Amino acid sequence: MPGSTWFYDAILYIYALSLLFSFSDMATKNRSAKRMGTGLLAFVWLLQTVFIASRMYEHQYVPVMTMFEALFFYCWVLVTISIMMNFFLKRLDLLVFLVNVAAFAILAINIFSDPSVTPISQQWEARDELVFIHITLAIASYAAFMIAALLSGMYLFMHRQLKGKRWSAVMTRFPSLDRIEGYTYRAVLIGVPLLIASVALGIAKIVLDGDTRLLADAKVLSSLFSIAVYAFYLLQRVTANQTGPMLAFWNLAAFTAAVINFLVFNMYSGFHHWIWM
Incomplete structure (x- = not known):
């Protein structure tokens, strides 16, 4: 299971880069930055999905039974929704950005806390x-x-x-x-x-x-x-x-x-x- 420190760090660093590119698009209407931010966000979603799937395979239950797992799953839901809004709803770039800022903050606090709950x-x-x-x-x-x-x-x-x-x-x-x-x-x-x-x-x-x-x-x-x-x-x-x-x-x-x-x-x-x- 991807549970080592580098895996969590990779999620946070890639997520932070995604937010930086998204902010650049918000400030300058840079379409290239938006595409890069969206691509990195999709990669964050993929890494989160790998974590959840591996946890399910290892423990034979959906990982929502501890505070750490539930908050991780909650952030995955927010990322999923934000990606869907980004593709299917127009002129909601700011909302997508704010949702991901909130999800990033929750994810960072959750990861830097003690996962042995x-x-x-x-x-x-x-x-x-x-x-x-x-x-x-x-x-x-x-x-x-x-x-x-x-x-x-x-x-x-x-x-x-x-x-x-x-x-x-x-x-x-x-x-x-x-x-x-x-x-x-x-x-x-x-x-x-x-x-x-x-x-x-x-x-x-x-x-x-x-x-x-x-x-x-x-x-x-x-x-x-x-x-x-x-x-x-x-x-x-x-x-x-x-x-x-x-x-x-x-x-x-x-x-x-x-x-x-x-x-x-x-x-x-x-x-x-x-x-x-």
Whole structure:
């Protein structure tokens, strides 16, 4: 399995070069730099895929059972989505760049932390299919939520610039406000059902294990709260009760709740405690 230091370093160095070429394209509209950045990003995706595939072959399970594996897989999902957006969606170069900056930061922190982590719970077997589906659905939902949050940040920035009549060259790389808001809504619309399904499977696992006291666990309650905040955003969007900037604000608030759910409440959960750093 590619687990030595040089393999991780290669991923980070190639990823950093990809970001540098992408930034050059953002700054100077250099198409050659964009092609180089995209090619390097595809190579990063290939190396990440090799790591995941080799881990699957060695351990006979999809590698999402530890914090290190889950965050690595999360970054792979973000890279996959960014490559797809780069090819199939127009005028989203800035979003693709921001997604990869976030994925690079998460990947770097994850790699430089101690990869010798413990499983999610000693009571749950690594090959448990229910747990695997629960985790992968949660990872996919968080990827959708991050993209939605970045889009909301772009919306608020562009709205402020337009309102103040401050036009800049970087704004030529933005889609229209309506398109940004539409992309945000679609991303949340994808993420929410995935998170609901993930939480439902987690609750089902608790019930099957017979320890219903865990239904009042901090992780379960915080996950339900995150779903509620995103549901409020969707309700406001569907009923048209809020303006675009307020919708962007609520989406960022919902993403903040989701991040707190992931970073903070894992530590206080009786069954969802991951040891990472």
